[in-house]
Amino acid sequence: MSKVSQVCIWVAAALVLAAPALSQTATETERSHRVAIWGSSVANGSGDELAQGGYAGRLAALLQTRGWSVINQSRGGDNTVTITPRFEPGETPDPDTKYLTTPDPAYVVVALSLGNEGIAQCQWGQEDGCTSSLADAEAIYAQFAAGLQRLISRARAADITPVVALPYARSDFFEREYGYTRRMNLLINSWDVPSINLLGAIDDGQGRWGRGLWADPLHPNAAGHTEMAYSFVPSLFAALDQGKPTPRKSDSNGFLRVQRDGPAPLSLETSDTIHSFAVSFMVRSRTGGVVAGINGRTLDHEYSILRRSYGDFQWDTESLELMPSDSSFATSLSIRNGRIRYQDSNGNYISSPVGNSNDDWHYVTLSHSVARGESSLFVDGAYAGSVTERLQPESFELGGANADFKEWTIHRASLNSDEVAALHSGTLLQASLELYAPLAQDGANLAQSLSELAIDLSGAEFASDL
Numbered sequence: 001m002s003k004v005s006q007v008c009i010w011v012a013a014a015l016v017l018a019a020p021a022l023s024q025t026a027t028e029t030e031r032s033h034r035v036a037i038w039g040s041s042v043a044n045g046s047g048d049e050l051a052q053g054g055y056a057g058r059l060a061a062l063l064q065t066r067g068w069s070v071i072n073q074s075r076g077g078d079n080t081v082t083i084t085p086r087f088e089p090g091e092t093p094d095p096d097t098k099y100l101t102t103p104d105p106a107y108v109v110v111a112l113s114l115g116n117e118g119i120a121q122c123q124w125g126q127e128d129g130c131t132s133s134l135a136d137a138e139a140i141y142a143q144f145a146a147g148l149q150r151l152i153s154r155a156r157a158a159d160i161t162p163v164v165a166l167p168y169a170r171s172d173f174f175e176r177e178y179g180y181t182r183r184m185n186l187l188i189n190s191w192d193v194p195s196i197n198l199l200g201a202i203d204d205g206q207g208r209w210g211r212g213l214w215a216d217p218l219h220p221n222a223a224g225h226t227e228m229a230y231s232f233v234p235s236l237f238a239a240l241d242q243g244k245p246t247p248r249k250s251d252s253n254g255f256l257r258v259q260r261d262g263p264a265p266l267s268l269e270t271s272d273t274i275h276s277f278a279v280s281f282m283v284r285s286r287t288g289g290v291v292a293g294i295n296g297r298t299l300d301h302e303y304s305i306l307r308r309s310y311g312d313f314q315w316d317t318e319s320l321e322l323m324p325s326d327s328s329f330a331t332s333l334s335i336r337n338g339r340i341r342y343q344d345s346n347g348n349y350i351s352s353p354v355g356n357s358n359d360d361w362h363y364v365t366l367s368h369s370v371a372r373g374e375s376s377l378f379v380d381g382a383y384a385g386s387v388t389e390r391l392q393p394e395s396f397e398l399g400g401a402n403a404d405f406k407e408w409t410i411h412r413a414s415l416n417s418d419e420v421a422a423l424h425s426g427t428l429l430q431a432s433l434e435l436y437a438p439l440a441q442d443g444a445n446l447a448q449s450l451s452e453l454a455i456d457l458s459g460a461e462f463a464s465d466l
Contacts, residue, residue, distance in 0.1 A: 039111025047215030080147025178207025200413025210371025212320025260459020
């Protein structure tokens with residue numbers, strides 16, 4: 001075994017032992033409002049130097065104020081194979097094992113990783129827990145997908161509603177592992193199951209943790225856990241409790257036609273903190289002008305050095321601290337001379353590289369990554385450019401004079417180029433989806449959230465292409 005592998009094992013062991021656990025027993029909350037987190041070490045809070053239970057603990061604190069309880073039944077090192085015996089106690093339960101069914105939850109967040117499944121390519125001297133060929137990697141990919149499907153089916157059979165946390169980054173991931181992670185995330189997005197886009201909260205753009213968001217190669221630090229927690233739609237479980245189904249792509253020819261000048265007719269206020277996000281819509285403009293806007297506060301940031309230790313072994317890591325600044329921002333998306341243009345919080349611009357006909361439908365996506373500190377513009381699935389900024393949005397607006405709109409989505413995570421291409425090709429990505437308003441005939445939000453649009457139809461009407 002190489003020294004690098006030994007260090008990773010020492011670090012992982014230290015953080016698993018240090019990870020705080022949420023209550024393992026059911027609270028007095030009614031079963032219908034009880035959520036279990038069932039995964040591996042990251043789900044169990046490993047790496048969280050603030051001892052707040054990781055992203056699960058932050059989710060628990062948020063949901064507790066809304067009458068929900070979260071019980072963490074995670075265990076470090078688990079994958080789709082080793083977690084299976086922990087589903088229910090059976091005839092001879094192990095008193096030291098955290099079984100999913102013990103707290104009798106109504107919902108379960110299945111939170112496993114491709115890393116623990118063994119997708120990473122073997123490094124020098126490494127033989128176990130890795131793959132030595134593409135055939136091996138494909139087998140692990142298929143094993144993970146099949147394992148998740150098995151766990152989803154078993155949860156439903158036990159009257160537990162499943163939610164899946166998408167695979168995320170690791171510092172020992174490279175291009176191959178990043179590709180498998182992105183591919184798996186698109187696959188899970190196609191299933192009839194709610195999911196959470198953890199990768200879009202902490203991705204450095206190469207499949208690893210963003211700067212200042214990791215405790216060791218395998219685990220996020222407190223800042224990383226916080227960003228992952230923001231990728232949960234806060235009203236997801238309340239929406240599921242009300243019976244909202246997994247959203248499906250609308251096949252209607254309807255759209256919203258805006259013919260007035262002045263404020264945008266559509267807006268969404270955000271009462272819960274959003275950091276990384278993606279806003280997408282289709283637009284057809286006859287004259288050009290501003291078609292969308294985002295308002296909020298910019299984020300100041302600084303990095304501090306945190307020393308970690310396990311026995312005699314010590315190492316230094318950076319920790320990213322993000323703070324809402326005193327500066328508000330108002331960014332905009334507009335159409336100028338046939339080009340889609342984004343004006344950022346600093347007054348800089350990104351434009352689509354070639355002019356487009358104003359009379360055609362165009363798919364616009366603005367993806368903002370707090371982990372990387374950048375916003376990226378995509379038009380018709382193609383990358384147009386990026387600008388440097390960190391934002392905490394408070395409201396989103398859509399609508400401009402003499403333009404048509406449809407397929408408005410807001411995700412609580414940044415989207416990578418594969419996901420943007422999927423949107424443009426007609427795939428609806430339901431992971432971390434706060435808003436899906438087809439705008440075919442009304443302002444209804446079909447996402448599994450309780451967020452509601454504010455809509456003013458003076459000077460606007462719903463129409464259709466027949």
